[in-house]
Amino acid sequence: MIKVNRGIGRVLKTVSVCALLAVPLAACGPLQMPLEDRTGNDQWLDTQIKSGILGEFSKVDHTYLMDVNIDIWEQNVMVTGMVDSKGKYYDVVSLVKQDNRIKTVYDHLVIADQETIDAYHRAEDEYGKNAVPTDSATQSVSDVWIESQIKALLLAEKGVSSVNYRWQSVQNVVYIMGEAQSDAELEKVLSIVRRIKGVTKVVSHIAKA
Structure with missing residues (x-):
């Protein structure tokens, strides 16, 4: 399967x-x-x-x-x-x-x-957009799921223009770039991403307008 x-x-x-x-x-x-x-x-x-x-x-x-x-x-x-x-x-x-x-x-x-790359692909395909169960001690949250959460949360957040951002999650590290219109928006975006289940680190290349 x-x-x-x-x-x-x-x-x-x-x-x-x-x-x-x-x-x-x-x-x-x-x-x-x-x-x-x-x-x-x-x-x-x-x-x-x-x-x-x-x-x-x-x-x-x-x-x-x-x-x-x-x-x-x-x-x-x-x-x-x-x-x-x-x-x-x-x-x-x-x-x-x-x-x-x-x-x-x-x-x-x-x-x-x-071998690591193949295992990564198998895990992503197996879990898809669903988070790994919380009782799992050996598996990480799906990157696909993390990326979908970022999209949904930024889209729903007032004061954030989600179309101005690009992001990828690789092995639960989120890399994000784009442009924030203010310091407040920048902090809001980074705070949202950091709070998502499974995210271990956020690497930001977001510029300010």
Whole structure:
């Protein structure tokens, strides 16, 4: 059953990535971008950069599309996920950095052995969006569940524009970037994320407007 779930999860992620790569850039434009607290042109540039990086991943190694996360805000790129060798690590970082429009790369890519990566995928597929039972002493809360909680809580919180943030949870460490409109919003966002069950650490690259 786990293998079936894993297959479905990977297919869904592949479909979403392929959809991004397949959409002709000319068919969309800055005016069609989501309503974030920044210009449409700025959002559009981020979309182009991400599409380019994912395109390079697809040419070099399709596993990068599954195991590496690319998040961008105002041409600052946050790289998270896991790869099974130093060679793949340097390969991914090199592919990301070749776009000279990128201002900063926040590198949080983890090198782990293949057994650890496979076990991680199995656990994520098994638990999906459900938290691990509280009586479990050996298993961590699902990263998928943590990410869904962040989305729901930020969306519901007054004074927080959730569309201005990007986040990933990897082995229960949350990496978040974006832009807060005030010190109060920044503190509110970080406080919400830190209180979520299972989060062991929060690494913030959130800028202030």
